[in-house]
Amino acid sequence: MKAIIAATILGIVMMFAGLQMKNKSSVVTLAIVLAFLLLGVNIWDLVATPATAPVGYFNNMLRIDRYALWFSTLMTGVTVLYTLLVGKEIQKVGVHVAEYFALIFFILCGVYILSCYNNMLMLFLGIEILSIPQYILAGSDKKNLKSSEASLKYFLMGAFSTGILLMGITLLYGATGSFNIVAYSFLQSDALNPLALGGVIFVMIALGFKVSAAPMHMWTPDVYDGSPTPFTAYMATVVKASAFFAFIRLFQVSFGSISSQWTVVLSVITAATLLIGNLTAVFQQSVKRMLSYSSIAQAGFMLFAVLAVNAVAWQGIIIYAVAYSIATIGIFTVLMKLKDYTYDGFNGLAKKEPLLAFVTTIFLFSLAGIPLTGGFMAKYYVIQAVMVQNQFLWLVIFGLLMAAISVYYYFRVIIAMYFKEGNAELHAPVTQGEKVLLVITCGLVILIGIFPQLLLSWI
Amino acid sequence: MNILMLVATNTPFNYFPVVLQLVVAVGFVVVMMAATHLLGPKRRTKDKLINFESGIPAIGNARQPMGIKYFLVAILFVLFDVEVIFFYPYAVNFKSLGLEGFYAVLLFVAFFFCGFYYIIKKGALEWED
Numbered sequence: 222m223k224a225i226i227a228a229t230i231l232g233i234v235m236m237f238a239g240l241q242m243k244n245k246s247s248v249v250t251l252a253i254v255l256a257f258l259l260l261g262v263n264i265w266d267l268v269a270t271p272a273t274a275p276v277g278y279f280n281n282m283l284r285i286d287r288y289a290l291w292f293s294t295l296m297t298g299v300t301v302l303y304t305l306l307v308g309k310e311i312q313k314v315g316v317h318v319a320e321y322f323a324l325i326f327f328i329l330c331g332v333y334i335l336s337c338y339n340n341m342l343m344l345f346l347g348i349e350i351l352s353i354p355q356y357i358l359a360g361s362d363k364k365n366l367k368s369s370e371a372s373l374k375y376f377l378m379g380a381f382s383t384g385i386l387l388m389g390i391t392l393l394y395g396a397t398g399s400f401n402i403v404a405y406s407f408l409q410s411d412a413l414n415p416l417a418l419g420g421v422i423f424v425m426i427a428l429g430f431k432v433s434a435a436p437m438h439m440w441t442p443d444v445y446d447g448s449p450t451p452f453t454a455y456m457a458t459v460v461k462a463s464a465f466f467a468f469i470r471l472f473q474v475s476f477g478s479i480s481s482q483w484t485v486v487l488s489v490i491t492a493a494t495l496l497i498g499n500l501t502a503v504f505q506q507s508v509k510r511m512l513s514y515s516s517i518a519q520a521g522f523m524l525f526a527v528l529a530v531n532a533v534a535w536q537g538i539i540i541y542a543v544a545y546s547i548a549t550i551g552i553f554t555v556l557m558k559l560k561d562y563t564y565d566g567f568n569g570l571a572k573k574e575p576l577l578a579f580v581t582t583i584f585l586f587s588l589a590g591i592p593l594t595g596g597f598m599a600k601y602y603v604i605q606a607v608m609v610q611n612q613f614l615w616l617v618i619f620g621l622l623m624a625a626i627s628v629y630y631y632f633r634v635i636i637a638m639y640f641k642e643g644n645a646e647l648h649a650p651v652t653q654g655e656k657v658l659l660v661i662t663c664g665l666v667i668l669i670g671i672f673p674q675l676l677l678s679w680i
Numbered sequence: 681m682n683i684l685m686l687v688a689t690n691t692p693f694n695y696f697p698v699v700l701q702l703v704v705a706v707g708f709v710v711v712m713m714a715a716t717h718l719l720g721p722k723r724r725t726k727d728k729l730i731n732f733e734s735g736i737p738a739i740g741n742a743r744q745p746m747g748i749k750y751f752l753v754a755i756l757f758v759l760f761d762v763e764v765i766f767f768y769p770y771a772v773n774f775k776s777l778g779l780e781g782f783y784a785v786l787l788f789v790a791f792f793f794c795g796f797y798y799i800i801k802k803g804a805l806e807w808e809d
Contacts, residue, residue, distance in 0.1 A: 233794060236798060237794075237798065240798070240801045240802070
């Protein structure tokens with residue numbers, strides 16, 4: 222709760238700082254300091270809240286438990302890392318630097334609400350707070366037509382999916398007479414109201430849109446490709462992860478008891494997401510576009526956690542969210558340094574900047590799920606969650622097959638860096654500080670791969 | 681069975697008046713449109729097909745770029761107008777909400793003025809370039 226208030230106030234502080242501070246780099250420094258402050262508030266919240274007793278706010282519309290607090294803290298930590306790594310690039314996007322950071326703080330406010338909502342209205346509010354700043358950030362490069370297109374496309378499609386979400390909430394309310402997500406857990410499979418079932422499907426479609434699950438993924442490549450790269454890095458990581466957390470919270474807490482009714486639909490969505498994400502990524506020429514398809518493919522793996530209604534799934538989604546976010550932010554940081562976003566732009570990077578090429582390799586290993594990296598452990602946990610459920614074995618096999626395909630397009634970048642001749646052109650030489658940060662990020666990826674329990678120690 | 685009985689029991693039949701009204705509403709439109717098309721005479725002249733602009737001849741194309749300033753001011757107006765609407769329910773419940781409600785509204789107004797100060801400082805309301 223403290224974090225929600227803090228994120229809002231810090232966002233407003235950032236807005237007003239933009240009026241006073243003319244120097245862009247001092248705005249970035251302020252943003253980094255405020256992000257650390259927000260992380261501090263989150264840790265304070267985490268320590269001050271007792272582990273056993275969840276606290277309810279606003280007539281129990283928000284219910285803050287251990288999972289919510291820990292997830293919020295982790296996502297704030299990822300945001301701190303993001304501001305450190307990408308802050309300099311955000312300066313180059315446009316003139317309203319302070320506003321961009323303010324919008325990121327507002328997105329974090331939405332992340333916190335989505336991690337602890339206990340009421341469908343709060344889910345709606347959280348999704349809107351999460352999405353609206355993104356529509357603006359997607360179009361922040363005003364002179365660029367692709368950026369404007371991304372913004373408009375995202376806005377229109379997002380508004381439409383919100384309509385579907387509201388329709389689903391309405392149907393659920395009509396069936397049960399309640400907005401409280403715990404009230405839905407008394408739904409019974411054998412005597413299920415068709416209204417409730419319709420509501421579940423509508424909500425699934427709307428949340429599937431937010432996490433870019435196929436066939437609701439159509440907006441993702443254009444929006445991720447068109448948006449300024451620093452903001453794509455944020456959309457593909459923290460935002461997507463927290464939409465997943467909202468997804469799993471609703472479907473485990475509320476609809477866990479009627480899982481036999483919706484898991485078949487969701488398993489088909491998962492399979493389609495894996496198939497479309499991975500196969501289309503193979504044919505991309507631009508690494509940025511490949512990463513946006515890869516984010517669809519990774520969403521397919523995160524859907525495994527939603528599909529499996531058990532405790533391992535919660536651990537899986539937390540590990541997956543963090544491992545995937547850190548690796549993706551890392552690879553986007555490297556991508557932003559390059560002039561050419563195609564695979565050829567990476568040619569010969571290993572000779573020119575050996576360290577940059579090395580950390581990129583580790584990040585790509587993690588995304589592909591090679592052992593000793595965070596991505597491997599993340600995939601391990603979500604697949605284990607489905608295995609514990611002892612259903613959908615075909616989906617696990619299919620997922621492993623798709624993971625093998627993903628190795629192809631991730632390794633194309635590595636091959637370009639190490640085995641192809643060329644002169645990878647950079648915007649600016651990589652400074653010592655950036656190298657240290659990238660090595661730390663790389664260390665985190667390996668740390669999660671070796672000790673994934675660290676991420677579960679607080680829940 | 682009288683009409684009160686119909687309302688009291690919860691059956692799908694309760695919605696029958698709604699369906700009836702829908703049928704009448706859609707049917708009225710369809711019948712009227714079809715009737716005018718079928719019965720009315722058709723006279724297409726050049727003068728009849730041009731846009732009507734208060735009786736004077738049309739000048740130029742309507743699709744011209746227009747100043748974004750007007751749009752911005754209009755959006756800000758809508759924003760603040762909607763925020764002011766929140767005062768009406770507060771005014772109705774002024775007594776029952778008590779001091780706590782008053783503080784809540786004060787906080788709301790404070791945020792509201794933060795936004796107002798921000799847009800003025802940003803120069804959103806400066807008409808001249």
